[in-house]
Amino acid sequence: MTDRLSEFRAFRERMNARILEAGNLEIKRFFALDTRCYEAGALDVRTKELMGLAASMVLRCDDCITYHVIRCKEEGVSDEELLEAFNVALIVGGSIVIPHLRRAVDMVDRLNAGEAPEDAGHREHAG
Amino acid sequence: MTDRLSEFRAFRERMNARILEAGNLEIKRFFALDTRCYEAGALDVRTKELMGLAASMVLRCDDCITYHVIRCKEEGVSDEELLEAFNVALIVGGSIVIPHLRRAVDMVDRLNAGEAPEDAGHREHAG
Amino acid sequence: MTDRLSEFRAFRERMNARILEAGNLEIKRFFALDTRCYEAGALDVRTKELMGLAASMVLRCDDCITYHVIRCKEEGVSDEELLEAFNVALIVGGSIVIPHLRRAVDMVDRLNAGEAPEDAGHREHAG
Amino acid sequence: MTDRLSEFRAFRERMNARILEAGNLEIKRFFALDTRCYEAGALDVRTKELMGLAASMVLRCDDCITYHVIRCKEEGVSDEELLEAFNVALIVGGSIVIPHLRRAVDMVDRLNAGEAPEDAGHREHAG
Amino acid sequence: MTDRLSEFRAFRERMNARILEAGNLEIKRFFALDTRCYEAGALDVRTKELMGLAASMVLRCDDCITYHVIRCKEEGVSDEELLEAFNVALIVGGSIVIPHLRRAVDMVDRLNAGEAPEDAGHREHAG
């Protein structure tokens, strides 16, 4: 069961590095803005991550959902709170969100079972 | 070839059960509404499943398409009728639908080749 | 109250004619396929129009919803059936569909109040 | 300048009432779930409204954005916090969000200028 | 007929200015990246504007389509070329694009009839 999270993280980090070294300055700048927008400001990190999670879920992007679920748990969001966040996305986005909800709950279960992605590195957010 | 449909069904049923037992009452209620909306009313089940199929296809959700293709066939929708339904979705949604059309036709072929999902259980619809 | 439907229809027909005369053969061919896909085949017209309505509603296009609501009523779809069709779209597409549901129900009320678009011409479907 | 908010609210409330009285029980139940999902639970109302705002903005629905902006301000979200919420949606959803951002900032300005929607009634949320 | 383009431009410029002065640095930076990405680089401006037009059309954003149509014409894209660009978007995005195609062709007609937006200012692109 460990594979999925590790593979996700390895591919994500390898390709982020690959993209940042590819020499397109605008893409690098967008990645920087993407990282920056979840940092503490007038709104705290936890609220911003929950917003990123809801937005990712209604837009139905599994990789983005996985990323924000991991970050939410790092910020101390409880499983009960995650389920309420999933419910907001389900109501806004409808049943078309359900396949992603299944995979998101599976991801939460994997994280709770100790399939924890190691900490270093993935905080440089990108998508 | 049997794997894909069985895996789809096993994961779907395991996670639906997991979600329903997770203790969020609102999500359970949404799942109930989702099941209810395809039941016979002023419109018959077959028409509603064809509408669910068209909606799933233009929104480009493979799991939802697979589910509604299985249900349409259970309701006696012929392959010729399925192709016309696919065509409506293709015209409304454009060429971006084509990769999903390929997988949908592949799914119809698998079902026709006897890779039939067993009946029990999956009628409790959810997404 | 008559204005909205008449304006919709007048602009739609003027621009469809304008586009078809503009000299791009591929666009003309697509318009022909669009018209053709709602004609009777293995599936009847009524079922196809309900599918077009559901697809338009989850994709949230007011003009397309208006068109298919008019066509559904011409094909004898009752208000109770329309509401069930709207419900399928609402469940699949979520609360983001609600503003379009409001306008669709308003359109049904206008049509029932006699704000009937005249018949000729708009059967050459296009979007 | 007062017109836009008043018209929005009047049409919204008239059609919500019209839909709820139309006799489709499933749609009524969905509206109830929609209202319920923004009520306090494990997550507080303010966080849920910010999530609804972000989801509405990346899905690009002006009516939904207007509704959640009004609700956020009622919950004490400051203009600086709203701008950060808009930024999360802008980064997740891209420049296609900008026309909606323009209208959202215009709505905030109207609300701050005293074009306040009256309180009663619109708390029964629906979309 | 002049109103629509002038209104579009006036609201767009007023709100862009309003947003840039609102004090959120990240949003300002995103606007700068948005302007920058259509400037000449390895790809020329004309090709980039055509790409922005196609992307805006399949995502179905009228304001974005209007902006890129104006810019394409400034870059010397002919009406015949615009129609081919519209056709690519129509094929990729399907009949749901047609209402936007109607408004885009209407916009081209208005521009050709001399309803030309004045040049200054709108080159600072934003969405």
Place this chain on the structure above:
Amino acid sequence: MTDRLSEFRAFRERMNARILEAGNLEIKRFFALDTRCYEAGALDVRTKELMGLAASMVLRCDDCITYHVIRCKEEGVSDEELLEAFNVALIVGGSIVIPHLRRAVDMVDRLNAGEAPEDAGHREHAG
């Protein structure tokens, strides 16, 4: 590493053939229009493929992105130009595009490493 591109191509060609022989004339005609729209006209093939790439990327369809990346490289689009095209899609579509950007850059790397799809056949475009 060779597997992914070969599998993509094999499944794509097998299912395109399967769909074209399935006997639905309208679907065949849509496939023909899809092929035709990327052929040289007022706009050249290279520009049209870049437009198809941008549209596919903001709509977030991996199969469509892969197809247009392959075709762009066949038309002589350089890696630097591809990165600028990716950047246009990233700005228009936002961070939700990033997972697809990762897979697109990975695909470019595979193609550059000699994992070249053979030429014959795939020029009959479909989605």
